[in-house]
Amino acid sequence: MFSISELDDLVCMKLEPVDLLQCIQVCKKWADNILPYLWRDLSELPRSTLRKLWMDDFIYTLEASSSSTNGSNSSAFTSIGYLTTAIPPLTKYGRFVQVLPSPTNILFMLRGDHEDGYPSRIKEAMSTAGLPYSSSDRRFLNHLLKTRCPQAVRNHTVLSITAIIVSSDYCDLIVDCYVPHATSITFGNGQYGALTIRLSLVMEILSKCSDALERLAFHLRYSPERRGEVQDDDEVDSDSGDDTGGQLCFDDRAHPDSEAGLAFRLKSLEFQGIGNENPSSFRIWRSLAPCCEQLEHIQLGNDPRIVSHLIKGFRSGLYSRLSSITFEGAFIASVLSSRRRAHSSGTDRGFWRHLRILDTCEYGLEMKEALIDCEPHLESFVLEGFLDDNIDSTLVKLLAGQPNLVQFSTVDVMSSVDDIFSQQTVRATAFIDYQDWNLKILRPWSCTVTLTTLRLSISGIPRPDRMDLAAVEWVREEFSGEGRAMQREVHRRLGTLVNLESLWLGLDPALSDSREATFYRTRSDGLEMTLDTGLGALRDLKRLRELNVLSMGHRIGVDEVCWMTEQWPLLHTIYGLDNRENEADEDQDVDSVEDEEDGATDVKTVAWLKERCPWIDASG
Numbered sequence: 001m002f003s004i005s006e007l008d009d010l011v012c013m014k015l016e017p018v019d020l021l022q023c024i025q026v027c028k029k030w031a032d033n034i035l036p037y038l039w040r041d042l043s044e045l046p047r048s049t050l051r052k053l054w055m056d057d058f059i060y061t062l063e064a065s066s067s068s069t070n071g072s073n074s075s076a077f078t079s080i081g082y083l084t085t086a087i088p089p090l091t092k093y094g095r096f097v098q099v100l101p102s103p104t105n106i107l108f109m110l111r112g113d114h115e116d117g118y119p120s121r122i123k124e125a126m127s128t129a130g131l132p133y134s135s136s137d138r139r140f141l142n143h144l145l146k147t148r149c150p151q152a153v154r155n156h157t158v159l160s161i162t163a164i165i166v167s168s169d170y171c172d173l174i175v176d177c178y179v180p181h182a183t184s185i186t187f188g189n190g191q192y193g194a195l196t197i198r199l200s201l202v203m204e205i206l207s208k209c210s211d212a213l214e215r216l217a218f219h220l221r222y223s224p225e226r227r228g229e230v231q232d233d234d235e236v237d238s239d240s241g242d243d244t245g246g247q248l249c250f251d252d253r254a255h256p257d258s259e260a261g262l263a264f265r266l267k268s269l270e271f272q273g274i275g276n277e278n279p280s281s282f283r284i285w286r287s288l289a290p291c292c293e294q295l296e297h298i299q300l301g302n303d304p305r306i307v308s309h310l311i312k313g314f315r316s317g318l319y320s321r322l323s324s325i326t327f328e329g330a331f332i333a334s335v336l337s338s339r340r341r342a343h344s345s346g347t348d349r350g351f352w353r354h355l356r357i358l359d360t361c362e363y364g365l366e367m368k369e370a371l372i373d374c375e376p377h378l379e380s381f382v383l384e385g386f387l388d389d390n391i392d393s394t395l396v397k398l399l400a401g402q403p404n405l406v407q408f409s410t411v412d413v414m415s416s417v418d419d420i421f422s423q424q425t426v427r428a429t430a431f432i433d434y435q436d437w438n439l440k441i442l443r444p445w446s447c448t449v450t451l452t453t454l455r456l457s458i459s460g461i462p463r464p465d466r467m468d469l470a471a472v473e474w475v476r477e478e479f480s481g482e483g484r485a486m487q488r489e490v491h492r493r494l495g496t497l498v499n500l501e502s503l504w505l506g507l508d509p510a511l512s513d514s515r516e517a518t519f520y521r522t523r524s525d526g527l528e529m530t531l532d533t534g535l536g537a538l539r540d541l542k543r544l545r546e547l548n549v550l551s552m553g554h555r556i557g558v559d560e561v562c563w564m565t566e567q568w569p570l571l572h573t574i575y576g577l578d579n580r581e582n583e584a585d586e587d588q589d590v591d592s593v594e595d596e597e598d599g600a601t602d603v604k605t606v607a608w609l610k611e612r613c614p615w616i617d618a619s620g
Contacts (some may be wrong), residue, residue, distance in 0.1 A: 010424065015037070017038060020034055020037055020038045021038065024038065029300045035093060035096065035498055036093075036096040036591055037053070038093075038096075039089075039094075039096040039097055040096060040097065040099065041098065041099040042100055042101070042152075043099050043100060043101045043102075044096055044097065046513065047109045049336060050101070050109065051109060051110075051423065052142055053088070053089060053090045053120060054090065054140070054148075055121055055140075056088035056089075056090065056091075057088045057089075057090035057091045057094065057143075057148060058122065058125070058140050058143055058144075059121065059122075059125040060087065060088045060091055061091070061143065061147075062125050062126065063125075070443050073125075078186060078399070078498050080139055088404060090148060091148075094148040094149055095151070097148075097149045097152045097211065098151060098155055099101050099152055099155065099156075100152040100153070100156065102156070102160070103156070103159070103162060103165060103174045103177075103178055104162045104164045104165055106141075106144075107164050107165060107168050107170065107174070108164055108215055110137065110140075110141065112160070115562075119136060119140075122136045122137070122140050123136045126268070126519070137169075137170070137416055138170060138173065140167070141170055141173060142173060145173070145177045146177065146307070146538045153177050153178060153181070154181045155181075156178060156181070157181055157182055157183040157184065157212070158182070158183065158184045158276055158409075159178050159179065159182045159185050159186070160185075160186045160188075161185065161186065161187045161188070161195075161197070161205065162188075162195065163195045163196075166195065166196075166197050175204075175205055175208060176208070179205055179208045179209055180208060180210050181210070181212065182209060182210075182213055183212050183213060183214050183215065184213070184214065184215035184216075184217075184268075185209070185213065185215070185216055185217070186216075186217040186218075186219055187202065187203070187217065187218050187219065188218065188219040189497040194550065195385075195535065198276055199280045199283065202284065203287065206262055206287075206288075207262065208316050209262065209263060209264050210263055210264065211263050211265065212264070213263075213264035213266070214264070214265075214267040214268065215266070215267065215268040215269075215270075216266055216268070216269050216270070216288070217269075217270035217272065217285070217299075218272065218281075219270065219273050232347065232465060233241055261290070262287070262288070262290070262291050262434060264290050264291055265291055265292075265293065265294045266288065266292055266294070267294060267295060267296045267297065268295070268296065268297040268298070269288065269295060269298050269299070270279070270290060270297075270298070270299035270326070270559060271285075271298070271299060271300060271301040271303070271306065272299055272301065272328065281301065281303050281306065282303060282305040282309075285303075285306045285309065285389070285436055286309075287303075289309065289313075292318075292319065292349055293318060293319075293321075295319055295321060295322050296321055296322060296323055296324060297322075297323075297324035297325070297326075297354070298310070298324075298325055298326070299325070299326035299327075299328070299356075300325065300326070300327055300329060300331065300335070301327065301328060301329055302328065302329030302330065302331075302360075303329075304331065306464070307329075307331040307334065307335060309333065311334065311335065311338040314338055314339050314342040314347070314348045315338075315342050315347055315348070316347065317342075317347045317348050317349070317392065319348070319350065320348055320349050320350040321350060322350055323350060323351060323352060323353040323354060323615065324352075324353060324354035324355075324356075325352060325354070325355060325356070326356040326357075326358065326359050327355075327356070327358065327361050328358040328360045328361060329360065329361065329362075330361065330362045330368070332361055332367045332370060332371075333364075333366035333367045333369070333370040334366075336352070336370040336371070336373075336374055337370050337373075339352065339375075340373065340374075340375055343375065345422045350377060351375055351377035352374065352375065352377065353377055353378060353379045353380070353507070354379060354380045354381070355374070355376070355378055355381050355382070355406075356381075356383075356384070357383050357384070357387065358385065359383075359384055359385030359386055359387055359413060359424075361387060363387050363388035363390075363391055368391070368394045369608040371394055371397075371398050372394060372397050372398065372401070373384065374398065374402075376401060376402055376404070376446070377402075377404055378398075378402045378404065378405055378407060379404050379406050379407070380405070380406060380407035380408075380409075381398065381399075381402075381405065381407070381408050381409070381411045382407070382409045382410075382411060383395070383409070383411065383424050383451055384410075384411045384413050385411070385412075385413035385423070385424065385426055386413075386423060386424050391424065392425070392426040392427050392430040392431075393430045395410075395424075395426055395430075396426065396430050396431060396433050399445065400433060400443060400446060400447070400448050401445065402444040402446060403444055403446035403447065403450065404450055405447040405450055405451055406450055406451060406452050406453065406454065407453040407455075408447075408451060408453070408454055408455070409450075409453065409454075409455035409504075410423065410424040410425075410426075410456050410457065411455070412507055412508040412511050423457055423507070424457070425457040425458065425459040425460075426456055426457070426459070427458075427460035428447070428458050428459065428460045428461045428486050428487075428489075428490050429460060429486070431456075431490060431493060432486075432489045432492075432493050433445075440489070440491065442493060442496065443495075445496065447497075448496050448497055448498065449498070449499055450500045451497050451499065451500060452495060452499055452500060452502065452543075453500075453501065453502040454494075454500055454503055454504070455502070455504035455548075456500070456504070456505065457505060457506070457507075457523075457526070458490060458505060459523065459525045459526060459531060460475055460525055461475065461486050461487060461490070461526060461527065462475045462476060462477040462478075462482050462483035462486070462525070463475070463483055463524055463525060463526075463528070463553065464477060465528075465555070466485060475524075475525045484532070484534075485530075486529060487527055487533040487534055488533060488534030488537070489534075490534070491527075491528060491533070491534035491535060491536075491537040491538060492537045494537070494538055494541075495537035495538050495539070495540055497541070498542075498543075499543055500541050500543065500546060501543050501544060501545045501546070501570075502544075502546050503541070503544060503546070503547050503548070504546075504547075504548035504575075505526070505529075505547075505548060505549055505552055506526075506546075506548045506549045506550035506551055506552040506554075506575065506576045507550045507551040507552070508550075509548070509550055509575045509576070510582070514599060523551065523552050523553045524553055525553075526552035526553050526554070527549075527552060527554060528553075528554055528555040529549055529552075529554040529555070529556050530554075530555050530556065530557070530559075530560055531559055531560055531563060535560055535563065536563070540569045541567075541568060542567075542568065542569065542570070543570055544568045544570065544571055545570050545571060545572055545573065546571070546572065546573040546574070546575070547571065547573070547574050547575070548574075548575040548576060549574070549575065549576045549577065550575045550576025551576060552576070554576070556577060556605060557605055558605050558608045560605075561574075561577070561605050561608065561609050562608075562612075565609075565612070565613050565616070571616060572615065572616055572617060573616070573617045573618075574609075574617070574618045577605060577606055577609070577618045578605075578606045578618070606618050
């Protein structure tokens with residue numbers, strides 16, 4: 001023990017603080033080696049505790065500095081509430097601190113007056129030490145970041161430039177401490193209010209970035225109505241505005257030398273919610289273009305000037321490493337088709353491997369053709385929210401024609417305005433994808449061996465058992481038994497994807513915190529997922545690890561769960577199992593899976609699973 005640091009990390013970094021405290025009490029050797037792990041992460045401590053640690057350390061440092069300069073002055077410092085006989089914990093162990101709260105949270109914690117005596121105690125200590133208390137907050141923050149916990153500052157490589165940082169009096173201090181070590185910088189964060197920032201300040205921050213920076217993101221939106229509010233070079237008060245969604249606003253002025261050469265080479269660049277109404281977005285892109293030769297991912301807003309510049313780069317072979325793209329505007333077709341033409345002509349040797357489409361895109365004929373003709377090198381495809389009712393056949397053709405596809409996902413999105421879920425579904429008739437309708441022969445899919453993750457809501461299935469529910473999704477059968485016959489074919493199609501590890505057919509569990517939300521999303525035209533409707537066709541999915549059936553109106557019972565545990569040996573998570581419509585069907589034969597002495601016809605599915613297979617998590 002304590003002779004191999006790597007092994008120490010594996011053990012100690014997994015222990016809770018209470019356990020570390022017990023280890024410290026074993027002996028001096030243990031204490032000396034365990035203490036660094038106890039002080040490693042201060043980010044989860046309560047705010048009042050953190051402030052007291054920082055204040056005690058700062059006052060002690062002032063006392064020591066004052067004593068060495070002006071002689072002993074301990075009585076004066078004792079009078080402001082600090083006993084000089086004890087060395088504060090942070091003074092002893094500050095060098096071990098590896099993680100602090102984010103800069104935004106640190107500034108938020110230091111705002112206003114607090115019951116623990118901040119900032120009055122700091123000002124009194126500054127005055128006692130003969131220093132001007134007008135600079136107490138800055139000196140206090142400077143001591144924490146540069147003197148006491150510099151390693152924690154260097155370790156904070158993912159930085160968000162928020163309204164709290166920009167509007168504070170210490171923006172320059174935060175930038176000087178954190179930006180040179182950042183590997184990722186995001187401008188804007190709706191969680192902390194609307195962000196208004198000068199273009200010259202953006203370029204000033206970027207000029208201080210080192211070659212370690214790989215990701216740069218401009219999130220949130222431009223607000224035309226706020227243009228012109230920045231009239232001078234004073235700091236902008238960024239706490240005003242719409243803090244539900246946030247806005248990223250630029251003035252039109254930037255110093256000529258602010259666009260000088262930048263030291264970094266980006267691998268990821270994101271423009272989220274920034275369209276051509278922003279007069280500075282293209283200027284930022286033009287300044288960053290020389291830094292994008294190694295770009296691997298880009299998120300495009302709705303600015304045609306940036307799109308045009310990107311297309312020209314394809315023709316010149318400038319962005320050959322670009323393999324991942326996120327669309328949120330109306331330029332999917334032009335970008336995909338231009339990249340394909342550039343590749344055909346030999347000027348661009350890159351391929352799209354990761355494609356992500358947001359629900360703000362505009363679906364039309366050009367986009368449909370571009371997706372279907374997308375080069376067969378995609379490894380992941382993600383669609384967030386609802387795009388169009390008629391896109392399901394396009395999605396199926398894309399899914400069927402990609403021989404390297406590993407992930408295919410349609411992601412649920414909840415509107416922040418009206419709390420309504422937005423989800424793209426695919427009709428069962430399109431998903432089955434017959435090659436010959438008369439003979440019921442399925443069309444071969446290129447991704448049957450490569451696909452490991454499928455997250456897709458399948459709809460349009462007639463469910464006579466749910467006719468009593470007043471749901472808009474309910475579909476009427478054209479002939480008796482059509483719904484179950486359709487479900488068997490859907491299961492047969494799913495059964496061809498033999499290497500699936502994650503199969504999500506229901507609602508994202510992260511969006512179903514309330515029972516009201518779950519009820520709203522319960523479908524009336526989804527799969528029953530029972531043995532009678534073809535679940536047995538999934539017997540070859542031996543690698544399946546997680547199944548999501550949340551709010552899809554399934555009828556999974558004990559028979560089905562027993563079958564799953566036997567056929568899918570790697571299964572460890574089932575989401576939405578306790579969301580079934582009929583927990584205890586009277587006609588369900590529970591004795592077929594229960595021993596006669598233990599069997600009971602009213603055993604619930606989740607209870608059975610917890611008792612028989614406790615390693616499977618069915619709580620989601």
